[in-house]
Structure formats: C-alpha cells, structure tokens
Amino acid sequence: xxxxxxxxxxxxxxxxxxxxxxxxxxxxxxxxxxxxxxxxxxxxxxxxxxxxxxxxxxxxxxxxxxxxxxxxxxxxxxxxxxxxxxxxxxxxxxxxxxxxxxxxxxxxxxxxxxxxxxxxxxxxxxxxxxxxxxxxxxxxxxxxxxxxxxxxxxxxxxxxxxxxxxxxxxxxxxxxxxxxxxxxxxxxxxxxxxxxxxxxxxxxxxxxxxxxxxxxxxxxxxx
Amino acid sequence: xxxxxxxxxxxxxxxxxxxxxxxxxxxxxxxxxxxxxxxxxxxxxxxxxxxxxxxxxxxxxxxxxxxxxxxxxxxxxxxxxxxxxxxxxxxxxxxxxxxxxxxxxxxxxxxxxxxxxxxxxxxxxxxxxxxxxxxxxxxxxxxxxxxxxxxxxxxxxxxxxxxxxxxxxxxxxxxxxxxxxxxxxxxxxxxxxxxxxxxxxxxxxxxxxxxxxxxxxxxxxxxxxxxxxxxxxxxxxxxxxxxxxxxxxxxxxxxxxxxxxxxxxxxxxxxxxxxxxxxxxxxxxxxxxxxxxxxxxxxxxxxxxxxxxxxxxxxxxxxxxxxxxxxxxxxxxxxxxxxxxxxxxxxxxxxxxxxxxxxxxxxxxxxxxxxxxxxxxxxxxxxxxxxxxxxxxxxxxxxxxxxxxxxxxxxxxxxxxxxxxxxxxxxxxxxxxxxxxxxxxxxxxxxxxxxxxxxxxxxxxxxxxxxxxxxxxxxxxx
Numbered sequence: 001x002x003x004x005x006x007x008x009x010x011x012x013x014x015x016x017x018x019x020x021x022x023x024x025x026x027x028x029x030x031x032x033x034x035x036x037x038x039x040x041x042x043x044x045x046x047x048x049x050x051x052x053x054x055x056x057x058x059x060x061x062x063x064x065x066x067x068x069x070x071x072x073x074x075x076x077x078x079x080x081x082x083x084x085x086x087x088x089x090x091x092x093x094x095x096x097x098x099x100x101x102x103x104x105x106x107x108x109x110x111x112x113x114x115x116x117x118x119x120x121x122x123x124x125x126x127x128x129x130x131x132x133x134x135x136x137x138x139x140x141x142x143x144x145x146x147x148x149x150x151x152x153x154x155x156x157x158x159x160x161x162x163x164x165x166x167x168x169x170x171x172x173x174x175x176x177x178x179x180x181x182x183x184x185x186x187x188x189x190x191x192x193x194x195x196x197x198x199x200x201x202x203x204x205x206x207x208x209x210x211x212x213x214x215x216x217x218x219x220x221x222x223x
Numbered sequence: 224x225x226x227x228x229x230x231x232x233x234x235x236x237x238x239x240x241x242x243x244x245x246x247x248x249x250x251x252x253x254x255x256x257x258x259x260x261x262x263x264x265x266x267x268x269x270x271x272x273x274x275x276x277x278x279x280x281x282x283x284x285x286x287x288x289x290x291x292x293x294x295x296x297x298x299x300x301x302x303x304x305x306x307x308x309x310x311x312x313x314x315x316x317x318x319x320x321x322x323x324x325x326x327x328x329x330x331x332x333x334x335x336x337x338x339x340x341x342x343x344x345x346x347x348x349x350x351x352x353x354x355x356x357x358x359x360x361x362x363x364x365x366x367x368x369x370x371x372x373x374x375x376x377x378x379x380x381x382x383x384x385x386x387x388x389x390x391x392x393x394x395x396x397x398x399x400x401x402x403x404x405x406x407x408x409x410x411x412x413x414x415x416x417x418x419x420x421x422x423x424x425x426x427x428x429x430x431x432x433x434x435x436x437x438x439x440x441x442x443x444x445x446x447x448x449x450x451x452x453x454x455x456x457x458x459x460x461x462x463x464x465x466x467x468x469x470x471x472x473x474x475x476x477x478x479x480x481x482x483x484x485x486x487x488x489x490x491x492x493x494x495x496x497x498x499x500x501x502x503x504x505x506x507x508x509x510x511x512x513x514x515x516x517x518x519x520x521x522x523x524x525x526x527x528x529x530x531x532x533x534x535x536x537x538x539x540x541x542x543x544x545x546x547x548x549x550x551x552x553x554x555x556x557x558x559x560x561x562x563x564x565x566x567x568x569x570x571x572x573x574x575x576x577x578x579x580x581x582x583x584x585x586x587x588x589x590x591x592x593x594x595x596x597x598x599x600x601x602x603x604x605x606x607x608x609x610x611x612x613x614x615x616x617x618x619x620x621x622x623x624x625x626x627x628x629x630x631x632x633x634x635x636x637x638x639x640x641x642x643x644x645x646x647x648x649x650x651x652x653x654x655x656x657x658x659x660x661x662x663x664x665x666x667x668x669x670x671x672x673x674x675x676x677x678x679x680x681x682x683x684x685x686x687x688x689x690x691x692x693x694x695x696x697x698x699x700x701x
Binding site: 008011012015016018023025026030032055059115119120124137139140142147148149153154156157174175179185188189190191192193194195198199200204205210212213 | 247254255272274277281285287291307308357360363377378379382383386406410417418434443447452469470473476477486487488492495497503504506514520523524525527
C-alpha cells in the first residue's frame with residue numbers, strides 16, 4: 001500500500017512539473033460573490049424565518065412559524081390529529097422532549113435512550129419522529145444536524161414523517177455563514193436536509209418519499 | 224490494454240434507429256435544462272460562482288501532491304483509514320482484501336461513477352459478495368446488467384413502460400407503469416438490505432483537504448442509509464476530487480444541484496469526517512477511503528487538459544449537447560459520456576481505443592457555456608483530435624484526404640484544374656442532379672457545384688467592389 005502511495009505521489013509530482021495553462025478568475029470574483037449574496041440577506045430574524053419557510057415549501061416541505069415551544073406543541077397536537085401516529089419517536093434532544101411532554105393524545109419514546117440495535121428495529125416501524133435541528137439555512141430551506149450531541153440521526157431518516165423543531169436564533173442566511181463559523185470544523189460529521197427524500201429517476205417525474213421520509217414538517221420557534 | 228477502438232460508430236447508428244430511446248432522452252434532457260435555467264435566473268452571481276469554482280479547482284489541481292498529503296494526514300487524525308490504488312486492478316484487490324478481513328457478505332451501494340470504472344458490482348458478485356445499487360435509477364440499470372446512461376440520471380434512457388417490464392420480469396411483481404408504485408417496490412426490497420448489509424459503499428463528491436472530511440450529495444436518502452447504517456463505510460474517490468477546505472465548498476454546492484437537477488440544494492448532503500459517533504452508537508464502526516489514480520495523474524501531466532479533471536459530474540453538458548440529446552449515454556461506450564466523456568475517454572483509455580470519441584461533437588460550444596466549473600470542452604476536443612492524428616490513430620481515408628488537400632493547395636495550377644474539372648464534369652449529369660456523396664447523401668441532398676469556382680467569383684467581386692465603394696463615398700461626401 002505504501003508502494004502505491006509513493007508511486008501515485010511521484011506520478012503527480014512529475015505531472016505537475018509541466019506548467020499549468022488554466023486561466024485565472026478575475027481578481028474581484030470572491031468580493032463580487034460576497035457583495036451579491038449580502039444584498040439578498042433579510043434584515044432580521046423574522047425575515048430569515050419567512051425566507052426559510054418559502055424555500056422549504058418550494059421543495060414540498062411544510063413550515064410553521066410559532067411563538068413558543070408550547071405553541072409548537074399545540075401545532076403538533078393539531079397536526080397529529082389530522083395524521084395520527086400510534087407512536088412518536090424522539091431524537092433525544094432536550095427541546096424535542098420539552099415539546100413532546102406537552103403533546104396531547106400521542107405516546108412517544110426516546111430513541112436515543114435505546115441501544116443502537118433496538119433503535120434499528122423500532123425506528124423503521126414508527127410512522128413519525130420529532131427531532132430538533134442545530135441550524136437552519138434560510139436561502140435554501142436546509143436543516144443542519146451535527147452528529148456530536150447525544151441524539152439519534154437515524155430518527156431523521158427512518159420514519160415516514162419527520163417533525164423538526166428549529167429555534168429561530170439558529171437560522172443562518174446561507175451555507176457560507178455556516179462554514180465560516182469558528183466552530184465549523186469541530187463537527188466532523190454533519191447532515192444537511194432540504195425537504196423530504198425524493199427521486200425523479202423514472203422519466204424525470206418527481207416522487208416524494210424515496211428511501212427516506214415522505215413528509216417533512218418544520219416548526220420554527222420564534223422566541 | 225485493448226487497442227481496438229470503442230465501437231462508437233455502430234453504437235451511434237443503433238441509438239439513432241431507436242425512436243423510443245430518442246424520445247425518452249429528448250424529454251428528459253429538455254426537462255432538466257428548463258429546470259436548471261429557472262434556478263440559474265434566481266442567482267444573479269452565477270457567473271462569478273463559475274469563476275470561483277474554476278479557481279478553486281485550479282488551485283487544488285496545480286498543487287495536488289501537497290493537498291493529497293494534507294488530506295491523508297487530516298483523515299488519519301479523524302480516524303479515517305486511507306488506501307491508495309494506482310489502477311482499477313489494485314483498487315479491486317484492496318477492496319476484496321478489506322471485505323475478506325472484515326467478513327463482509329453483503330454490500331449496499333449509493334451512486335458512484337468511480338466504482339463503475341472498477342466494474343465493482345460484477346467483481347464482487349464473482350467473488351460471492353452481494354452488491355446492490357440503491358439509487359432507484361442505478362437499481363434499475365443494475366437489474367438490466369447495464370451501466371448508467373447519464374452521470375446523474377442513470378436510467379434516463381428508459382421509459383416507465385420499460386421500467387414496469389423490467390420489474391415484472393426480473394423481480395416477478397405484477398406489471399405496473401405507475402412510477403410511485405415502482406418506487407415502492409424498490410424501496411421495500413432495499414429497506415431490508417440497508418438494515419442488514421455489512422458494508423456501505425459510496426462515492427465522494429468533494430473532499431476537504433484541511434479538515435480531512437468528505438461530502439456525499441444525494442436526494443433519495445439512500446446515501447443517508449448507506450453511510451449511516453452498515454458497520455463499515457467505504458468511500459471510493461478519484462484523487463481529483465479534493466478541494467482545499469470546507470470554506471471553499473459552498474460555491475460548489477450552489478453550482479452542482481442547480482446544474483444537475485435544477486434544485487437549489489439536494490435533499491441530503493452528508494459531511495463525513497470519521498467513524499461512529501460515540502454518543503449515540505450510530506454510524507459505522509470504521510470508515511475507509513480509497514484514493515484512486517487510474518489514469519488521473521497522466522491527465523494531470525498536460526497543463527491544459529488537466530482542466531478536464533475539474534469536472535464535478537453534474538451532467539449539464541450532456542443535457543445541452545445536440546449529440547447526446549439524440550443518442551443518450553450508452554452510444555459513447557464507456558463510463559463517462561457526453562461532452563465531458565469524450566474528453567476523458569481518449570485520456571483514460573489512450574488514443575487507440577478512444578480514437579473516435581473526440582469527434583462525437585459538433586464543437587458548438589454549448590457545453591463550455593453551461594459547465595459550472597468552466598471547463599473549455601470544445602478547446603480540449605481540438606487538442607485531443609490533434610493527438611489522435613499525431614499518434615497515427617486517425618482513419619486512412621481521413622489521412623489520405625487531408626494529405627491530398629495539403630498537396631493540392633500548395634500546387635496552384637493543379638489546384639485550379641482540380642477545382643474546375645468537377646464543375647465541368649457535372650454538366651454531363653442529366654437535369655439538376657448532383658454527384659452522389661456516399662454517407663452524407665443518404666439523408667441529405669448535396670448541392671450542385673457552382674462551376675465558376677471561388678477564384679473566379681472572388682476576381683469578379685473585386686472588380687465590382689471599387690465602383691460600389693466609390694459611389695458610396697461620393698454619397699457620404701455630398
């Protein structure tokens with residue numbers, strides 16, 4: 001293996017002895033991108049929340065702006081009345097637990113408290129999960145989950161319907177703002193989710209719910 | 224090494240005869256182009272993003288040795304095991320040894336073109352390891368024992384009727400052509416596999432050298448399950464997939480989904496930087512990364528053509544190509560197809576085997592215009608055509624014709640006779656008929672020679688011009 005490593009690096013070095021003839025970008029490119037992007041950023045938290053909602057709806061997600069965690073629990077109770085779930089799986093986040101405890105009429109269990117083997121069996125069998133996102137990216141309607149906390153990532157993908165809580169203070173204008181955060185490098189494992197899973201592999205016809213969730217509901221808590 | 228060329232001519236003819244294929248490809252490419260255009264309109268700084276992405280790739284490729292070493296070191300710190308493979312054979316051996324050592328019996332795969340270079344599925348099956356494609360399009364083409372016909376939409380060449388028949392024949396389910404019902408059949412079969420497979424194999428879209436992480440983009444959540452459920456994750460990447468760091472990733476994640484599928488963002492983007500998350504016990508116990516050369520360092524050696532290694536495999540150049548639109552991806556006869564494919568075929572396989580590829584283009588330039596990383600494909604095709612000629616791999620007819628033409632143009636008197644003669648000879652043909660043109664004339668009519676020839680017409684034009692000019696000058700003065 002080291003042989004292959006040395007051989008490839010030697011080949012690459014030999015290749016790079018030939019000078020590059022690739023054209024350079026205009027010098028002000030990065031500055032122009034930054035300026036153009038800055039011009040589209042909404043001025044306040046509500047603006048970001050509205051932009052997020054609009055974007056997630058264009059990718060067939062649902063989104064509600066709610067004042068408090070209690071209001072989110074009421075909204076979720078209402079949604080579960082329309083689309084009942086025998087059991088709701090929680091991802092183990094304190095906010096998910098807080099909201100779940102205020103729910104009326106739906107039983108829930110904490111997936112993060114199970115062993116991975118039990119989780120693997122139970123999560124595909126539950127109809128819905130209640131999870132919390134670490135960040136929301138407003139210009140694409142994207143939810144960000146960092147894997148470092150003691151929460152279940154599988155809860156975001158195995159059930160058919162995912163209810164996601166997102167405190168408005170965690171909204172970022174765009175992906176660049178996320179990767180430019182000083183702590184960006186600390187989360188080595190991350191997933192970013194934009195709408196429910198989908199495919200258009202047959203005649204480019206869009207179908208929701210490919211191998212993952214069919215329905216994604218985001219509840220932004222404004223307080 | 225094979226030296227007989229890929230049989231492009233035959234494949235192209237076959238594709239052109241298949242009206243159902245052409246209808247499917249036309250519909251799919253037009254839909255994709257329209258969706259893309261709608262989204263590009265919403266990003267006024269699109270051109271700047273293209274420049275930026277090109278610059279990032281240039282920076283990485285021009286210093287690839289350093290970025291490879293940095294990446295390896297960072298991966299090591301994150302607990303990712305890095306393997307190096309010089310070619311496809313070596314890659315297959317590494318993969319099989321790893322599987323045997325870890326007692327891997329079954330594999331789920333999310334879409335990876337690089338593994339198509341290795342013919343990995345066949346190889347694993349031959350060695351008694353079940354390897355299932357999980358992307359719906361890939362799953363369909365795997366059932367047919369085909370390779371993908373498009374970089375991002377593997378089953379683009381098939382209609383729902385085709386898929387219904389394939390599922391009925393291969394899976395024994397009742398015939399249906401409802402896309403949703405077909406998806407449910409695949410989903411049910413694959414869910415079980417995700418939950419029980421020993422290893423997940425993915426490709427890599429971008430790898431961040433400084434952080435020692437890499438990213439996988441997808442829409443179906445099959446990637447999520449592939450990288451998240453099995454106990455081992457193996458990612459296979461070409462050495463050209465590196466970028467310097469996480470901070471340079473966002474422009475690519477704007478350009479790629481818009482160009483590929485007309486989405487502002489893909490449904491899922493995974494950033495992977497090591498094994499099992501200790502706190503939850505989820506995710507793989509081990510993450511292995513295979514760095515594949517397989518001809519890439521050879522491509523890098525040309526200071527111009529190395530640009531073709533910046534390709535992010537979005538497939539936009541396929542959708543916009545007037546030739547791809549007519550024939551689909553299988554006519555190109557290799558893993559990479561369309562405009563970018565025909566630049567890669569002779570570079571990977573050599574001018575002898577890939578001698579026809581650079582000619583499967585009208586050089587219209589639409590591919591360069593649409594390319595999100597500004598690869599100047601038409602320009603590179605000219606250079607590659609030149610190489611085919613210089614390595615004496617062009618056809619004897621072509622060589623004869625151009626040598627003859629070169630000789631004629633350097634002998635004016637003979638040239639004059641040779642161009643005067645066909646015009647006169649043509650007068651012997653009855654009515655308005657023109658000379659037969661084998662090949663060309665099959666679908667089109669060749670026009671009659673003017674008979675006067677360029678030199679005579681130019682002479683008379685010169686005679687007429689000063690009069691016109693002087694009268695125009697007089698008008699202007701008065």
